[in-house]
Amino acid sequence: MSSSSLRKKSDLSLVSRIRVGYLRVFLANLQEVLLGTKLSFLFLAIPLAIVAKYRHFGCPWVFALSLLGLTPLAERISFLTEQIAFYTGPTVGGLLNATCGNATELIIAILALTQHKVDVVKYSLLGSILSNLLLVLGTSLLCGGIANISKEQNFDRKQADVNSQLLLLGLMCHVLPLMFKFAGKKSPEITDVAILQLSRASSIIMLIAYIAYLVFQLWTHGQLFEAQESEEDDDDVISDESPAIGFGSAFIWLALMTGVVALLSEYVVATIEAASDSWGLSISFISVILLPIVGNAAEHAGAIIFA
Incomplete structure (x- = not known):
């Protein structure tokens, strides 16, 4: 499309x-x-x-x-x-x-x-x-x-692995502070300080992970994210689209x-x-x-x- x-x-x-x-x-x-x-x-x-x-x-x-x-x-x-x-x-x-x-x-x-x-x-x-x-x-x-x-949607396995790992990392960074909160109800003051520190550390980790993902996607492993040609491309009509503006x-x-x-x-x-x-x-x-x-x-x- x-x-x-x-x-x-x-x-x-x-x-x-x-x-x-x-x-x-x-x-x-x-x-x-x-x-x-x-x-x-x-x-x-x-x-x-x-x-x-x-x-x-x-x-x-x-x-x-x-x-x-x-x-x-x-x-x-x-x-x-x-x-x-x-x-x-x-x-x-x-x-x-x-x-x-x-x-x-x-x-x-x-x-x-x-x-x-x-x-x-x-x-x-x-x-x-x-x-x-x-x-x-x-x-x-x-x-x-x-x-x-008329065709089955195919997804590259390597790209799916990278995306699923990033999703898992984001999930862990969000869940850990929540688990820490429920685990430390007996000392709320100490828990609040620890949750704040853990949340800040998680945000830094996610930011570093995003930058690393950009380096991985654009430079070191850019070939994995290029458009994959399927075996059925020979039967498809080649698109003649061109940019509308410079x-x-x-x-x-x-x-x-x-x-x-x-x-x-x-x-x-x-x-x-x-x-x-x-x-x-x-x-x-x-x-x-x-x-x-x-x-x-x-x-x-x-x-x-x-x-």
Whole structure:
């Protein structure tokens, strides 16, 4: 599946009439990036969120418009990383998609921590884990099966071993502090200090493991993560897809959209409590359900595309 169902083909007939080269390229990129999705109408929510913020329309309006604005941005980030992957290969493209796709969650977590909203961080991370393990994985397997309905989906054993070991490491780093808490109920003060130290050590271990995984994936064992050609490829039709925009343009647009994501994420964190009180929804529900769906939209779309 080479393109998402949210994509639509851009009509560049009017742009091709422009004689100035740089202006023609800029307008073509503008049309491909902003109008090349069926969610393009949601881009209107971005300026509306900014206006609602500075015209004091109310925190619920700012929160809702910011969430709506994040949705097409996440899908376009997936599109831009796919364009970059045409020039860098699927490995680096997938790495960019994972990094930039988590920009919303990372920024929300950092801003929430600076404002001492620890519960928002914990709930959003929990929702992100559940969303990736259940929603994203299930949808990817379903779409991959539909796109290759006449073939059996094959997975590389070595890649599966690496991913399962990383999953086991992450599970242990999360479970050990929890087990420590239940094991030390008789001395809660000492236990709290030990849990804090163990949690910090676990976070450092997971960060080092992620860096080691990147080195393993991109440099030392990059051949294991390249696209595998099956024996049935001789009967398949070769795809004639080509990048819609240039590498430099895609990178610039990716940086700009990541900046807008940071701005809207700041609005979300600042107004989440007021929106919770106004709508009668708990912060845990908003953080576990709504934020991960929007934050993982880029990864979700990217997983469907590569499936």
